[in-house]
Each structure stands twice: as C-alpha cells, then as structure tokens.
Amino acid sequence: MEKWxxxxxxxxxxxxxxxxxxxxxxxQDAVRDVKTTExxxxxxxMTVERDDYVWHLNSRLDPEGAxxxxxxxxxxxxxxxxxxxxxxxxxxxxxLLRKCDASNVLVVCEPNKEILAEALxxxxxxxxxxxxxxxPCVFEGWEALCHVIFKTIExxxxxxxxxxxxxxxDVLYPKECEQFMDEVIDQVRNEVVNKETSRHFGRSIxxxxxxxxxxxxxxxxxxxxxxxxxxxxxxxxxxxxxxAGPSLDKNIKEVKKAEGKAFIFxxxxxxxxxxxxxxxxxxxxxxxxxxxxxxxxxxxxxxFHWSCGCLSNPHAVQTYMDKIFYRDPIEAWWNESVxxxxxxxxxxxxxxxxxxxxxxxxALYLGFQTIILIGQDLAFTGGQSHTEGIKGILGDNDAYINxxxxxEVQDAEGNPLTTDFQMSQYKLWFEKKIALLGTRVRVIDxxxxxxxxxxxxxxxxxxxxxxxxRREQDMYERMDKMPPLFDEAQQERLFKKLYELEALKEEFxxxxxxxxxxxxxxxxxxxxxxxxxxxxxxxEVTQQxxxxxxxxxxxxxxxxxxxxxxxxxxxxxxxxxxxIEDIMExxxxxxxxxxxxxxxxEEDYREMLMEAPKGLSAPGV
Numbered sequence: 001m002e003k004w005x006x007x008x009x010x011x012x013x014x015x016x017x018x019x020x021x022x023x024x025x026x027x028q029d030a031v032r033d034v035k036t037t038e039x040x041x042x043x044x045x046m047t048v049e050r051d052d053y054v055w056h057l058n059s060r061l062d063p064e065g066a067x068x069x070x071x072x073x074x075x076x077x078x079x080x081x082x083x084x085x086x087x088x089x090x091x092x093x094x095x096l097l098r099k100c101d102a103s104n105v106l107v108v109c110e111p112n113k114e115i116l117a118e119a120l121x122x123x124x125x126x127x128x129x130x131x132x133x134x135x136p137c138v139f140e141g142w143e144a145l146c147h148v149i150f151k152t153i154e155x156x157x158x159x160x161x162x163x164x165x166x167x168x169x170d171v172l173y174p175k176e177c178e179q180f181m182d183e184v185i186d187q188v189r190n191e192v193v194n195k196e197t198s199r200h201f202g203r204s205i206x207x208x209x210x211x212x213x214x215x216x217x218x219x220x221x222x223x224x225x226x227x228x229x230x231x232x233x234x235x236x237x238x239x240x241x242x243x244a245g246p247s248l249d250k251n252i253k254e255v256k257k258a259e260g261k262a263f264i265f266x267x268x269x270x271x272x273x274x275x276x277x278x279x280x281x282x283x284x285x286x287x288x289x290x291x292x293x294x295x296x297x298x299x300x301x302x303x304f305h306w307s308c309g310c311l312s313n314p315h316a317v318q319t320y321m322d323k324i325f326y327r328d329p330i331e332a333w334w335n336e337s338v339x340x341x342x343x344x345x346x347x348x349x350x351x352x353x354x355x356x357x358x359x360x361x362x363a364l365y366l367g368f369q370t371i372i373l374i375g376q377d378l379a380f381t382g383g384q385s386h387t388e389g390i391k392g393i394l395g396d397n398d399a400y401i402n403x404x405x406x407x408e409v410q411d412a413e414g415n416p417l418t419t420d421f422q423m424s425q426y427k428l429w430f431e432k433k434i435a436l437l438g439t440r441v442r443v444i445d446x447x448x449x450x451x452x453x454x455x456x457x458x459x460x461x462x463x464x465x466x467x468x469x470r471r472e473q474d475m476y477e478r479m480d481k482m483p484p485l486f487d488e489a490q491q492e493r494l495f496k497k498l499y500e501l502e503a504l505k506e507e508f509x510x511x512x513x514x515x516x517x518x519x520x521x522x523x524x525x526x527x528x529x530x531x532x533x534x535x536x537x538x539x540e541v542t543q544q545x546x547x548x549x550x551x552x553x554x555x556x557x558x559x560x561x562x563x564x565x566x567x568x569x570x571x572x573x574x575x576x577x578x579x580i581e582d583i584m585e586x587x588x589x590x591x592x593x594x595x596x597x598x599x600x601x602e603e604d605y606r607e608m609l610m611e612a613p614k615g616l617s618a619p620g621v
Contacts, residue, residue: 007120010129011136018138025117034118044122046089046115048172055168057088064091071095074164076104083184084108085177086166087116087136090125097131104133111139111169111176139176203600204289206559209330210608211314217494219324221485222307223344226366228478236471238262238370239363243356244269245377246384247449251461255279261469263368265359268295270375273389275302282476283307283325285359294393296320305479307362327362333504333552337497341490354426370442372464377450378427379409379419409451412458417451427451501605508553509598515544516591523584534580545587560597
C-alpha cells in the first residue's frame, strides 16, 4: 500500500470525513498552491505561494533541528492540553509529542487542507496520526473542529491549556488563527457556564434526565417534524421565533397574519402573551429545569405542541404537556438503545444556553432558510425586563433588573442600551451563529427594539411577514396527527431497557470497590516496595481507573458526585510535588464520592420506575 494511503487510513480513525476529503484531493491531484522541494541532504520542505512570494513551512537548512528548537520553546506539563495552529510536515508536532506523557493531548488545527494533503502524500505520518494523544482537524470543518475541542476540554482542564502556533502560520493565516483561539476560549467559557449550571441545578439534572428517559418512550421527536416538512418542502415559509422581550408587546398582534404561512415557535416565557392575542403557535419550547410553571399556565385549556429537552421541569411536563416533540439525546448508553429503534438519526441539536437560541437551533435543524426573530430584545428596552404577559411572575421589575450584572450594548441606531452579562453573551452567540451561517440562512430581526444583533437584517414585523410569508401550509394540523415515535412493541423493549441500569450500577459498584482496594494497597506499601514495583502497580491502578471512567454508568454517577468530584479532580491535576501517598489518598476520595452518590441515584431511579408509560405494564424489578 502506498505511503499516503496508510496515512489517510490512520487519519480516518480520528476523522473519517476529513480523511475522505484529503483522499479526494490526493487522488484528483487537486493540490495547487502547496509544493514540496527536495533539499541537497535529501530532506523535503513544503512551500506555499502567497502574493507572489514563496513561504517555506520549515527550515531549508535543517528542518529536523528547526522543529526541535520550536518544540523546546514549550515546557510540557502533565495533564496539559496543547492547541496547535498549523500541521506543516508534522515534524514539530512529532518533536512536541516526544516531550509529552500519556496525560497530554495535542489538538492540531491545519488551516489549509492542501497543506495536510501534501504532508500525507510526502511524509510517513501513520504513527503520529494513530497516536491517541493527537487530534488533527482542519479550519474549514467547523463542526469537526468543535467536536475535537469538545472531546478534549472539560472543566477540570480549564487552567491547563496552552496555545502553540507553528512558525509562519500567524502571518499566512492571521484571521483563521485568531478564530481558532476564539473558538477554544469560547469552549472554555461554555464549560465554566455548564459547570456553574450543574452546580445551580444540582441533583435536578440527573433526576430530570431519568424522568425524561421514561417519558420520551411514549412521545414524539422533532425528527418527525423534519420528515413531514420534507414531504412538501418549506420554500416560501419562514420560521418565526417569538421570545419574551419587552418589545414583544409592540408588534405581537401582527403575528396573527402569519398563522398557516409560517412555522411559529414560542418560548415558554412568551406563551401567555401569545395566547392573550389569540395566536396559535406550532411549537412551544421549554428547557429550564426550574422554569416557573406560571409561564405555562395560560388560564385557558389550550392544546399545544411542546419541544422539551432532557432537563425540562418534570412536574410542568406532567401538568401542562400532552404532545411533546423531544429534541435531545440523554446519555450515551440510553441514546444507543433509542437509536436502534429509530428509522432516522436522532437529532443532534447544539445546546445554546437559552430557550430562544434552542428554538433557533431547532429551526435550523428543520431546514428553514429564513428565520424571523421577534421579542428578541436581549436588553432591558424601556427599562423593562420582559413582556407584560409575565408581569409579576419574576417579581418586581426594577428589583429584578438591579439584581443583575449590568452591562451596556447598542440598539439599532447606535444608542446605548442596558442589558445584563448573560443576555450580552446570548447576543454574541446569535451574532457568531449568523456569521457562520453566511448566506445559507437569512435571519431577520423584527423585534422593533432591543439590542442590535450584528448580521441580522432589520425589518418591521409587518414588512417581514409581507415579504416572507408567501405560501399556505398548516403544519399545526399535520403535527397534531403525528403518532408517537415508537409503536407498542418498541415502547415495551425500551421500557424494559431501563431496568438494565440496575445491573450496570451493580457492576460499576464492583469496579469502584476494586479500584479503592488497589489504591489503598499501593498507598500503604509505597514506602516499602521498590520503584519498579511502584510503577507496575501504578499502571494497574491507572488501568482500573480507566475502566471506571469509561464505564457506561460513570455518566450517571458523576452527576451525583457533584462538587466532591470536581474538587478531587482539580486537586489531582493542579497541585504540584505530590507523592504517591497523596495522589492515592485524593484518588480514593474521588472514588468514594461516587459511592456516596449511589443512594441518591437509587432513590431517583426507583421514582422513575414507579410509573410505566400509558398502556404498558412495568416488568418486575
């Protein structure tokens, strides 16, 4: 097999889509701007031509030595994640990797696919690409890039990150370099927010997930809506997303003209305002585990279609919601079982932090190419926090605003406007999303107030409806007739699957007990046995901890361990000069925090199993 084919095969283990693209470039001889020059000593150096100037991606005199000097700039620390901009010939990556241990990870972003293709064609990179510590990606593939970043960053590693930029790449690709770093920093910020969210909601997160595992069995999925829309197409039909900003009261009456000509999303906090005007939404979105139920109590016996996630308030679901279209997978073990029963891929809808952004993501998933935003103030327009429809639900308006961390943004005319830090971050999220979508999706801000969202076209709602609602299509009735996603036999199989969590839990308990026993033995004998024996036992402990970390049940117990788990990980990762005894003591405490979470899981698990889906009988426990 040719060398480049071996390289592409190795790359496919990490990124199949990218490997296929690189293979096409090589097979079709489509690499135009990147050349390889052979030096007098037989070494090869790649070049890129830009603005009539030839840039060499490594030293023409001593590529090996130059790569070594580059790697020597960085002090490699245990557990650090290194984000490297540029792949070049792979030599510098290889030199860095030699300084790393098993706890390090290298995320390598190459901004030019042609460079990566030429490198795979010219050099033997199989071993480098197969190394489990190396995660290659290209800048053009944002989804793949984000996937790589998501895989390697978690809260415990936030303080253990470093950027590395290969020589010349910051000059050749300055915009891409800046965006790459911004993406990593955004993910760090997201991890902080996610961890703080987990701390805020605490036990309600796993409790609600267990509830929705059971409840979704007899419900529907947003994938069914997309399949239905694809039958007739959605050309000439926009999505309208109604949020709960104070400007909503100004133009809500106009929405009535769009019924049957647009797909109308309403966020939970705007529902009362919408119902008050006699408007029938196609889909009501709710995500908050602690959303006030008074948002949903409209005082009328209305029938709505709901979109819920795995954290949505269970009591609100049981009290107010009949037909639910689920959008979120829950945990890997359960997702795999659900997917086996589906005839389409479970929707992968990026979590966005706020319900209006979630509605935006669903609109994209459903395929809408025009999205109209209203009530999307993202600011305290006119000194008000929300639409009049929920007046009093969040307490006194002025007290609510004064309790926030206030910042300043600009409105559409460039005038200063007060908002809070949280909404300013949501504004940035929308702006970034709109920029990434480019011309593929038209986003119209018809809020008629609030903060200016860069990249969105500004129209009045009356203008937007007149221009974009050009075709009749009543999705509400079609959605109303949709049956549950799973038939009775499928529901029975999935319901029985829930009981396997009990066996997984017991198996996980045994692994924990074994891990704690091994660590205690090593801690007690660390001062009396030889270094070689310590190394052997430490490797065995590490392997056992790897089994625990990769066990399907670990996803659940970590949610119950909470702050104890975070504290132990931070201690193990960041404290320097710890001896074997200290490391083992902290690791034992970490595993014990999992044990302490077991009774909490068992309590929630029993509650989940108390009620079978309608029409099904619960198997014996």
